[in-house]
Amino acid sequence: MSETAVARARAEIDLAALRANVRTLRAHAPAAALMAVVKSDAYGHGAVPCARAALAAGATWLGTATPEEALALRAAGLPGRIMCWLWAPGGPWREAVEADLDLGVSGLWALREVARAARTAGRAARIQLKADTGLGRGGCQPGDWEELVGEALRAEAEGLVRVTGLWSHFACADEPGHPSIDAQLARFREMVGYAEERGVRPEVRHIANSPATLTLPEAHFDLVRTGIATYGISPGPELGTAADLGLRPVMTLWASLALVKRVPAGHGVSYGHQYVTSGDTTLGLVPVGYADGIPRHASGTGPVLVGGKWRTVAGRVAMDQFAVDLGGDTPPVGERAVLFGPGDGGEPTAEDWAQAAGTIAYEIVTRIGTRVPRVYVNEEQDGYALSGGGPRTSGTGQREPAAPDDTAVKRSGT
Known part of the structure; x- marks a missing residue:
């Protein structure tokens, strides 16, 4: 394109706004680490540039949905902790283990696949056990938690995995006062407590998404995961506008x-x-x-x-x-x-x-x-x-x- 050519269309991404949003979110959860979620190409904004900007502003974790997204970040030279959680059978487990990713595990099939990959790779996989506390999507049901925790501990004893986290996801954190919020928090504490009593020693426990980061300090635990708020968009009209929340659209x-x-x-x-x-x-x-x-x-x-x-x-x-x-x-x-x-x-x-x-x-x-x-x-x-x-x-x-x-x-x- 020549210097005088007129562009058909552009999506202008303001990385200064993104960095300011990360700093605002960190101030809402000062005692917790912050994971900048850059799944789906950073919500359409561009994963690699946004990930770099988020890390520069103080995020210490990056989060993606698919392992392919996480592996692309690693291939681009992004350092530190990167977590991915949306797996299907036969996924790139070995590549993820070798890239030193943190891998979300919601069920026995996934635990067994990652353990096999770790054995092949000759190194322990970092895994995070996900509890379904009420969202009803990914995560292990409470009735199956004992079995998943037990098998994870046995795999850890064999040197195949290291359980680095226990986590869950809110269903209605963008609706202040919704009864499911307290119910999920109570269930999360119960499931985390059970795992820790059996010997799991997680580095991080986390359930807070963007709305919970902004409005529920009791849900911050060790780590908060901020997705849409990182990009300056309010997680929900009931929480206020972006400006009300101190955020700027990117x-x-x-x-x-x-x-x-x-x-x-x-x-x-x-x-x-x-x-x-x-x-x-x-x-x-x-x-x-x-x-x-x-x-x-x-x-x-x-x-x-x-x-x-x-x-x-x-x-x-x-x-x-x-x-x-x-x-x-x-x-x-x-x-x-x-x-x-x-x-x-x-x-x-x-x-x-x-x-x-x-x-x-x-x-x-x-x-x-x-x-x-x-x-x-x-x-x-x-x-x-x-x-x-x-x-x-x-x-x-x-x-x-x-x-x-x-x-x-x-x-x-x-």
């Missing part, structure tokens, strides 16, 4: 208008003509669509900032593009259409898009596809680049400036 998504044209009254827009212009107007074409992760469910409702005004998706979101009704305004082709960002420039936020699409902000940022390059800004801290190099992107290599700060913003119904 991703700003924008695209360049690909076309601006005048159309008459009664003109249908996009497939199915679900939107028809009510009068003479102008349309702007935004060159991103559901193939880029823009939710089709936000057809007719998704907000976009163009020329200092809020616009709304006009008609259906298509695979590669959607239109907005500009209400007669004629911004130039190439003008930025900002879909979401921190909100302090008047632009919508990921939460606004979540409400428009009937989903959660987690999904909005995580689903942004690989056709949209991630552009990393504010990589440097204390005079050195966290990535070991200068400013960069995951796409063209061109660093883009921040979106303009529209100070006079009007929310337009068009």
Whole structure:
């Protein structure tokens, strides 16, 4: 791309905001270590750059769902403790053992596979036993806990594993006062107590996710796992906005208008003509669509900032593009259409898009596809680049400036 070329779309990732979020979260749990969860490519933000920034801000653990994600972090040179927990039979157990990962174990089948891998690798595997305290997904049921703990201790005595952690996951920590929270905490204490009475000596006990880190100090134990809050998004509306929680959204998504044209009254827009212009107007074409992760469910409702005004998706979101009704305004082709960002420039936020699409902000940022390059800004801290190099992107290599700060913003119904 030439220096004068206009980008189709960019997801700008502010690593200074991420570092500030990590410091805020550490302040909420000062006695616990912090695991920055970077699964699903750091919730769509880019796993390796975000992991480096989180470690620079004081995180001491990294967490992923799949072993492949964790192995990619190790291959990129990320140091220290990396945990992964979503396994299927026949997974890369030996590679994970040899990469010195901490491996979540929820059942006997997994314990037996990791023990075999450890024997083959000739070294002990680090494992963390997961208790299902009420979420009903991964984790060992209380009735099976005795058997899992007993077999883990026997494998540890043989030198095949080392039980480094005991952990669980909340179901409703984002709903303050939900009765399941206290019930899960009590069950977790019981299951941890049983394991420790039998001789398990974990380095860390952990159950707190982002909402529990922010609101439940009694759940912090030795380690907190922060996912969505690391990226500056509130874990749930009932807990407050990102600003209420002292967090700043890390991703700003924008695209360049690909076309601006005048159309008459009664003109249908996009497939199915679900939107028809009510009068003479102008349309702007935004060159991103559901193939880029823009939710089709936000057809007719998704907000976009163009020329200092809020616009709304006009008609259906298509695979590669959607239109907005500009209400007669004629911004130039190439003008930025900002879909979401921190909100302090008047632009919508990921939460606004979540409400428009009937989903959660987690999904909005995580689903942004690989056709949209991630552009990393504010990589440097204390005079050195966290990535070991200068400013960069995951796409063209061109660093883009921040979106303009529209100070006079009007929310337009068009």
